[in-house]
Amino acid sequence: MSKEASETTDTAFAPIKWLPQGKVRFLDQTLLPNEERWIETDDYRVIGEAIRRLRVRGAPLIGIAGAYGLALAAGAGESIEAAAAELRSTRPTAVNLSWALDRCMRAVDDLVGADSVRERLTAEAIAIHQEDIAANHNIGKHGAALLGSTRVVLTHCNAGALATGGYGTALGVIRSAHKDGRVKHVYVDETRPLLQGTRLTAWELERDGIVCTVIVDSAAGSYMRRGGIDAVITGADRITANGDVANKIGTYSLAVLASENNIPFYVAAPTSTLDLSLASGDDIPIEQRSPDEITSVGSQAVAPAGVEAKNPAFDVTPNEYVTAIITENGVARPPYTASLREVCGSEVPVRG
Amino acid sequence: MSKEASETTDTAFAPIKWLPQGKVRFLDQTLLPNEERWIETDDYRVIGEAIRRLRVRGAPLIGIAGAYGLALAAGAGESIEAAAAELRSTRPTAVNLSWALDRCMRAVDDLVGADSVRERLTAEAIAIHQEDIAANHNIGKHGAALLGSTRVVLTHCNAGALATGGYGTALGVIRSAHKDGRVKHVYVDETRPLLQGTRLTAWELERDGIVCTVIVDSAAGSYMRRGGIDAVITGADRITANGDVANKIGTYSLAVLASENNIPFYVAAPTSTLDLSLASGDDIPIEQRSPDEITSVGSQAVAPAGVEAKNPAFDVTPNEYVTAIITENGVARPPYTASLREVCGSEVPVRG
Numbered sequence: 001m002s003k004e005a006s007e008t009t010d011t012a013f014a015p016i017k018w019l020p021q022g023k024v025r026f027l028d029q030t031l032l033p034n035e036e037r038w039i040e041t042d043d044y045r046v047i048g049e050a051i052r053r054l055r056v057r058g059a060p061l062i063g064i065a066g067a068y069g070l071a072l073a074a075g076a077g078e079s080i081e082a083a084a085a086e087l088r089s090t091r092p093t094a095v096n097l098s099w100a101l102d103r104c105m106r107a108v109d110d111l112v113g114a115d116s117v118r119e120r121l122t123a124e125a126i127a128i129h130q131e132d133i134a135a136n137h138n139i140g141k142h143g144a145a146l147l148g149s150t151r152v153v154l155t156h157c158n159a160g161a162l163a164t165g166g167y168g169t170a171l172g173v174i175r176s177a178h179k180d181g182r183v184k185h186v187y188v189d190e191t192r193p194l195l196q197g198t199r200l201t202a203w204e205l206e207r208d209g210i211v212c213t214v215i216v217d218s219a220a221g222s223y224m225r226r227g228g229i230d231a232v233i234t235g236a237d238r239i240t241a242n243g244d245v246a247n248k249i250g251t252y253s254l255a256v257l258a259s260e261n262n263i264p265f266y267v268a269a270p271t272s273t274l275d276l277s278l279a280s281g282d283d284i285p286i287e288q289r290s291p292d293e294i295t296s297v298g299s300q301a302v303a304p305a306g307v308e309a310k311n312p313a314f315d316v317t318p319n320e321y322v323t324a325i326i327t328e329n330g331v332a333r334p335p336y337t338a339s340l341r342e343v344c345g346s347e348v349p350v351r352g
Numbered sequence: 353m354s355k356e357a358s359e360t361t362d363t364a365f366a367p368i369k370w371l372p373q374g375k376v377r378f379l380d381q382t383l384l385p386n387e388e389r390w391i392e393t394d395d396y397r398v399i400g401e402a403i404r405r406l407r408v409r410g411a412p413l414i415g416i417a418g419a420y421g422l423a424l425a426a427g428a429g430e431s432i433e434a435a436a437a438e439l440r441s442t443r444p445t446a447v448n449l450s451w452a453l454d455r456c457m458r459a460v461d462d463l464v465g466a467d468s469v470r471e472r473l474t475a476e477a478i479a480i481h482q483e484d485i486a487a488n489h490n491i492g493k494h495g496a497a498l499l500g501s502t503r504v505v506l507t508h509c510n511a512g513a514l515a516t517g518g519y520g521t522a523l524g525v526i527r528s529a530h531k532d533g534r535v536k537h538v539y540v541d542e543t544r545p546l547l548q549g550t551r552l553t554a555w556e557l558e559r560d561g562i563v564c565t566v567i568v569d570s571a572a573g574s575y576m577r578r579g580g581i582d583a584v585i586t587g588a589d590r591i592t593a594n595g596d597v598a599n600k601i602g603t604y605s606l607a608v609l610a611s612e613n614n615i616p617f618y619v620a621a622p623t624s625t626l627d628l629s630l631a632s633g634d635d636i637p638i639e640q641r642s643p644d645e646i647t648s649v650g651s652q653a654v655a656p657a658g659v660e661a662k663n664p665a666f667d668v669t670p671n672e673y674v675t676a677i678i679t680e681n682g683v684a685r686p687p688y689t690a691s692l693r694e695v696c697g698s699e700v701p702v703r704g
Contacts, residue, residue, distance in 0.1 A: 033656040190646060192544060192568040195654050198647070202659045214646055214661040216544040217570040218602025222667035225604060250570025252577060256612050257605055294542060294566055295550065297649050302547050304385040307554045309566040315574035 013207075014133070014166040016056065016065055018126055022075045024068045028055045029162055033203040042076065044069035044083045051090040051097075054194065058163020059237045059273055060132050063096030067125035070104050074118040080108070092285040093246055093314045094237040095275040100128055132165035135270040135328035136172040143173030143233070143268055143326040144180055150230040154187040154220055157248035158200035159235025159268065169235040169268040171204060173326060178210050186212040187229060189220055191248060193293040193311065217250050221257040232258045236269040236325075243319030243336025244281030249312055255321035264323040271327050271344055281316035289313045365559075366485070366518040368408065368417055370478055374427045376420045380407045381514055385555040394428065396421035396435045403442040403449075406546065410515020411589045411625055412484050415448030419477035422456050426470040432457070444637040445598055445666045446589040447627040452480050484517035487622040487680035488524040495525030495585070495620055495678040496532055502582040506539040506572055509600035510552035511587025511620065521587040521620040523556060525678060530562050538564040539581060541572055543600060545645040545663065569602050573609040584610045588621040588677075595671030595688025596633030601664055607673035616675040623679050623696050633668035641665045 016026040019040070024047060028037045039055070041047065047069035050056045056065045066087045073083035084101045091097060107124040108117045147153070153174060160171035167175065177183040186205055191197035198214050205212040215223065223229055232254050238246040245251065245267050258265040278284060291309035296302060303309065325332040325340070332339035368378040371392070376399060380389045391407070393399065399421035402408045408417045418439045425435030436453045443449060459476040460469045499505070505526060512523035519527065529535040538557055543549035550566050557564040567575065575581055584606050590598040597603065597619050610617040630636060643661035648654060655661065677684040677692070684691035 034653065189570075190544070192542070192570065198655045198659075198661075203656045206656050206659055212659065214643075214655055214659060216601065216646060216663070217568070218541075218544065218605055219662075219664060219667070221605035221608060222601065222664065225667075249568065249574065253570055253573035253605060253609055256573060256609055260608050260612070291566075294568060298652065300650065301386065303550045303566055304555045304558050307550075307558055307564065307566060309550075310571070311568070312571060312574065315571070315577075 012166070013161050015061060015162045016068065016129070016165070018068060018122070018129070024072060026050060026056050026065065027162070029057060029200060030055050032199050042072055044073040044078070044087065047072065048087050048090050051087070057196075058158065059094035059096045059235065060164040060169070060270055061162070062091060062094055063100035063272060064125070064129045064132060064165050066097045067100045067104050067128045070101065071118065071121040071125045074114070074121045077114060080105070080117070080121070091287055093287045094273070096272050099272050103128065129165045132270060132272070133167055136164055136167040136169060138328035139169055139268050139270065139326050140167065140172035140176030142331050143266070144176035144182070146266065146324060146326060146331055147173065147177045147182060147231060150177065150183060152185045152187070152228060152230050153183055154189070154223065154229045154232045154254070155201060156189040156197065156217070156234045156250055156254055157191045158196040158204070160201055160204040162200050162204060163235060168204070169270065170233045171201065173233055173268050174210065175208060178208070184211065186210060187220070187223060188212050188214045189217045189250065190214055191250065192217055196248070220254055224257050224261040224263055229263060231264045231266060233266040233268060236267050236273050237314055238284050239267070239269060239274050239325060239340070240278040240281050240284065241276045241337055241340065242280050243322055243325065243332070243334065243340060245317045245319075245322060246281060246284045246286070246314050247317065249315050252315040252317045255317045259321050265321055266324050266326060267322055268326040271329060274340060274344060276340065276344065281318065284316060286315070287313045364518070365513050367413060367514045368420065368481070368517070370420060370474070370481070376424060378402060378408050378417065379514070381409060381552060382407050384551050394424055396425040396428075396430070396439065399424065400439050400442050403439070409548075410510065411446035411448045411587065412516040412521070412622060413514070414443060414446055415452035415624060416477070416481045416484060416517050418449045419452045419456050419480045422453065423470065423473040423477045426466070426473045429466060432460070432469065432473070443639055445639045446625070448624050451624050455480065481517045484622060484624070485519055488516055488519040488521060490680035491521055491620050491622065491678050492519065492524035492528030494683050495618070496528035496534070498618065498676060498678060498683055499525065499529045499534060499583060502529065502535060504537045504539070504580060504582050505535055506541070506575070506581045506584045506606070507553060508541040508549065508569070508586045508602055508606055509543045510548040510556070512553055512556040514552050514556060515587060520556070521622065522585045523553065525585055525620050526562065527560060530560070536563065538562060539572070539575060540564050540566045541569045541602065542566055543602065544569055548600070572606055576609050576613040576615055581615060583616045583618060585618040585620060588619050588625050589666055590636050591619070591621060591626050591677060591692070592630040592633050592636065593628045593689055593692065594632050595674055595677065595684070595686065595692060597669045597671075597674060598633060598636045598638070598666050599669065601667050604667040604669045607669045611673050617673055618676050618678060619674055620678040623681060626692060626696060628692065628696065633670065636668060638667070639665040
């Protein structure tokens, strides 16, 4: 495959699609990188279950999937209020899911007739998806400019095409900077317990021909200290008014270690990830997942029977460790209370 | 089992034993916690292979195992110089292995006759083993006094009975403080890639009835920030004259995160882990292990084919992050150049 063809493929890659016959097709990300299995459904419950089980994951993507789920519910003549409630309950930390469901419900507030509700919800979901892809390309553009001559970056979890409508947030920035001939090498934290770095980010980077090296999460600090890493960049699941960032567990540690080693720590996220209704990260609900993700590997127990494990899926990075937040509307810098309102323009999101 | 009986059992537990018939019996730690398989051998090559494959691991324990290996070589009438060279080559970072082999070779420097060499090497290996157990009990005593009223500690990897001749270094301190009614709860980093925390440390703590909670390595920082952890304590694989500490990958990150959150960071190690011939941690050789430990889980690939992974087994924590180093001869505090010579007494170890 020529470089050009590959780039065309990558730019067009989306982990979820709306099909003309009123169905959704999505990639089961739990099976990557060993199997690329696509699932087609016209049942919003399958979407909800896919979000819960991380077949579909990543803050922007679960927002898009939730919106498509609502359109499926309308298409099947089911209660969209009940569907919205069920979809909303799947995962608590990323705000994009609530944001997308609220936006869709507002879009049909004034409508009567099942057909027009179905049509409007479908159009709204497709718009949310298309806008997210466009946002990511703009994040990539702003982020690449910010990275400047940065050659080696480290990232955590997966904030790529697989986590979004397409192209990616943190990986969108890396893609754009790589295309410009700058970023040459990406260190990828494996990201325990579910290995999104090893399974998903390495898969994306390899498809794009971007050189990467997978390391265990706890090696990141040591690599920073030894001087081989120019910047750290991650996505986000929710960003509060003061610039605190909820993201995959381990992000806080990376930010502290970057600060200690005088390495910039960047967060890339669309404005749909901002939650300006919350004053600080202390108010963000943190999802606790099953301890089995830690005490077993596949079907094999790795912990002694009965040992307790705790499995918070996210942590909160205080704004003081965040060098800049890259959004589709530009780069926000400290103090974030002002700069985040600015990148939102006059349209400060209202939370339901 | 009564509390007393349990304590007696734990105190007596040793992961390696010299058998009267001139054999060594050791626990294959790669199979824990699912299977407790003991291996008996009279072949030093089996000991070397066990060290290389981490069936026997932990800085003090591989020193003891190396010494027993040399005694086996002498018992079989093989060249002890060749055996020492082969055993020494198995793992480069922990200095205890070289320390023990050098000590044994010095012990037979002036001897003639195969029988007396065998006897002296056997006696020296048994002495090294017994002294290590005694050292750990003293480390426990000094460490428990240092911990004071500390209730919740976090540890990394396994610095327990399984890593030593018995009782443990960091876990020896925890055992002693727990027996005194102080330490109540231990957070255990799982310790990727080989999960020594989940598999070994949790196994030891559960046997002793000490409450523990396993977390992924990258969650440690978040738990420290949330205020639930009073101290961090780890073992060490080599400590240089200035107090820099080589230990399991991830230790550096923990030390930085502890410092950032005003939590003391303690290292527990016998003086056999000191290498005062090295000025700083920059001079310590860091073992690079197979990338397969990261790219596969069991027999299942988790990374896309062909993706690079790097797997340094250790990192170096600069002395500035180390609150104190607990040895069998007392607690060393900054500046370490002076205090570490003091805990060694006049007998500054000479390296071969």
